[in-house]
Amino acid sequence: MRRVVVLATLTGALLVGLVVSARVGQLPVSTTDVVGAALARLGITSGWAPSDEVVAMTLEQIRFPRVALSALVGAALAVGGAVMQAIFGNPLAEPGVVGVSSGAALGAAAAIASGVSVAGGAGVAAAAFVCGFLATFLVYVTARANGRTEVVTLLLTGIAVNAFAGAGIALVMFVGDTASREQIVFWQLGSLNGARWHEVAVVTAIVVPTTLIALALARRYDLLSLGERSAAHLGVRVEALRVGSIALVALLTAAAVAFAGIISFVGLVVPHSIRMLLGPSHRGLLAASAIAGAALLVWCDLLARTAVAGADLPIGMITALIGGPFFFVLIRQARSRAGGWG
Numbered sequence: 001m002r003r004v005v006v007l008a009t010l011t012g013a014l015l016v017g018l019v020v021s022a023r024v025g026q027l028p029v030s031t032t033d034v035v036g037a038a039l040a041r042l043g044i045t046s047g048w049a050p051s052d053e054v055v056a057m058t059l060e061q062i063r064f065p066r067v068a069l070s071a072l073v074g075a076a077l078a079v080g081g082a083v084m085q086a087i088f089g090n091p092l093a094e095p096g097v098v099g100v101s102s103g104a105a106l107g108a109a110a111a112i113a114s115g116v117s118v119a120g121g122a123g124v125a126a127a128a129f130v131c132g133f134l135a136t137f138l139v140y141v142t143a144r145a146n147g148r149t150e151v152v153t154l155l156l157t158g159i160a161v162n163a164f165a166g167a168g169i170a171l172v173m174f175v176g177d178t179a180s181r182e183q184i185v186f187w188q189l190g191s192l193n194g195a196r197w198h199e200v201a202v203v204t205a206i207v208v209p210t211t212l213i214a215l216a217l218a219r220r221y222d223l224l225s226l227g228e229r230s231a232a233h234l235g236v237r238v239e240a241l242r243v244g245s246i247a248l249v250a251l252l253t254a255a256a257v258a259f260a261g262i263i264s265f266v267g268l269v270v271p272h273s274i275r276m277l278l279g280p281s282h283r284g285l286l287a288a289s290a291i292a293g294a295a296l297l298v299w300c301d302l303l304a305r306t307a308v309a310g311a312d313l314p315i316g317m318i319t320a321l322i323g324g325p326f327f328f329v330l331i332r333q334a335r336s337r338a339g340g341w342g
Helices: 002-023 031-041 053-088 100-113 122-143 151-175 178-189 197-216 218-224 228-233 238-260 266-278 282-306 315-338
Strands: none
Touching: 002 031, 002 053, 002 266, 002 282, 031 053, 053 197, 053 218, 053 238, 053 266, 053 282, 100 122, 100 151, 100 178, 100 238, 122 151, 122 238, 151 178, 178 315, 197 218, 197 238, 197 282, 218 228, 218 238, 218 282, 228 238, 266 282, 266 315, 282 315
């Protein structure tokens, strides 16, 4: 019953956030116009479609793509964080530890500094995606020895790759011009401004099937939480599960980072919060994390657009400002309640 209540509450928060985010902006739009335009987008005829062509164009070309992308990116980061915590057995694990975020940032920085711009900036997104995935592959190959991948070695290798990527970004910014430096800094802070439907389509094509695969692996994650030896005795191919899961996380995070920049704390705070509400069962945890991550980023993006009149704040800054103190509270509660992570 508790799971149903939590899922219903999170779904309600997401749906309300989607509508409110589409309504609010410099151009006032009614709820009826939002619902009618959304139904029209889905091919459903209704009498609620906006009569004002400017409102219809604003919703169709600007607000709906941004709202959809924010939900997809939030879900991708949250599910990626939940999977990382499952395979590492550590609630502090998050997608960035395997180098995907820093690798993507280095690729984006290099593309920006070199002036790569294809199809309205798709070159930067492509470079971020490819470099993020390559960084994760490098971490895995380096950490693998004797047919196994030690978790501690993987984490240490990820730290080294993150440090190297950070140095590479600093070098690119040093040799780049002022405009490039400003764009790189802004990209690293995260933004959903300028989202378009083709970006939503690309992220959807990656995030939806990858999330479904993660849900299909939920039972194995439950067994892995008993320990590697116990899971192996119960038929889980631990190494194959870990390798496949890292690939899933790389895909989810690279797709999100490529189009939205670096958005921190979503993959860390959301799964941990859901685990405290629903317990460690990964089927409910992954599903709820996807919904909660989508809802969180939709509301954070709304705050980024409206907090300062006439300005679009970096969404990564918003998530860090909210996530940092919130995660500190979670840590204190977890430690005082169970004497550990439990």
